[in-house]
Amino acid sequence: MIRFFILFLFTTTLFSAHVERFRWDNGTTYLDFLQKEKLPIKGLYYNLDKDDQRLTEEMRAGVHYQILKDNNDEIKQILLPLNDELQIHIYKNNGSYHFEAIPIISTTKTQAFTLKINRSPYLDIIKETGSKKLAQIFVANFKHSLNFKIDLRKGDTLVMIYDQKYRLGEPFSMPILKTAMIEMRGKKHFIYLNKDERYYDQKGHEVEGFLLARPVRGARISSYFTKRRWHPILHKWKAHLGVDYAARRGTPVVAAGSGRIIYAARMGTYGNLIKIRHADGYETRYAHLKSFRRGIHRGKRVKKGQTIAYVGTTGRSTGPHLHFELRKHGRAINPLKVVQVTTKKLRAKEMKAFKKLREQYNKSIERTLLNNTKYKKAPKTKKVCYFFNKSCSTKVSTSP
Ligand SMILES: [Zn+2]
Structure with a gap:
């Protein structure tokens, strides 16, 4: 290796x-x-x-x-x-x-920068920040409303504000894009990350709209998504990176969205597993399946709502259920935040809160444009306690 x-x-x-x-x-x-x-x-x-x-x-x-x-x-x-x-x-x-x-102990820093388009938003963002993920998020959120190929000119202005987690002074985990502005032909286009963790344009319309169907119809949720949770009885930290749907053995499992099957076989504790790749970096996983539907195999394209497999209890599982996961650019996210919600329109009260947030974001964008802020690397953390026994008593410090 x-x-x-x-x-x-x-x-x-x-x-x-x-x-x-x-x-x-x-x-x-x-x-x-x-x-x-x-x-x-x-x-x-x-x-x-x-x-x-x-x-x-x-x-x-x-x-x-x-x-x-x-x-x-x-x-x-x-x-x-x-x-x-x-x-x-x-x-x-x-x-x-x-x-x-x-x-994991980490700190979050808000970063801001502006740049003039040279090659493409995607390549220019990577050049500026070194983050491919940030470039992907930006492009995915503007691609339904803007056509960069036709309307974008060299020298057009782009502003981005995002949160980056740091661990031991190094960027860590996915950056979170808070707001972005791109000016094309003298017109400014914005996206804002709202409190509901979805992106909206300046009018308060949701921009992304990846729609998911429930993978098992009429099934009860037996376990919810959590990135980390303290188990009070077992006295330990746990994570459940998907949603469990309890259903009888043999209940049809449908594709939550249209896409291409990239995996259909056994995989460790997952048992029989199907992975589907969707647009914009999304991937869904269906685990513990009894069997796959005839004709379902790697490479096959499937439509949203199409039956792909049957509920089972293969792999490490205590009873028949579907373990369903949603990933974006490889990172597990909560499917219930996306499932069965059509492109969202904000209601009066939500709109009021959104407008307030939009004001704050716009001020940050203005400030970034005025200062011509460049991407700044977070300062190296001088002393961090990261190897520890419970109360962090065994310290190993690092210095630049
Ligand atoms: Zn599960």
């Missing part, structure tokens, strides 16, 4: 240890990782409950993780970020390794 690694190194007053930072490779599984690091597979995988096992499947290519080693190069602790809120913490205590899921 080729590892991309940077050593940032450290000595503390408590003990001598060093932290190595790595990048998770494409195709590497959590089990591969344990094997490579010679860590106990039984204790750190097979003895875990099914939810924790499921979490280990969330490791994604490109994610940076850290390993803390002592003087003898023995692994003391490992941090594996799963999403922007939760991470796996593997640590050695009393001679054996333990597994736990713990929250």
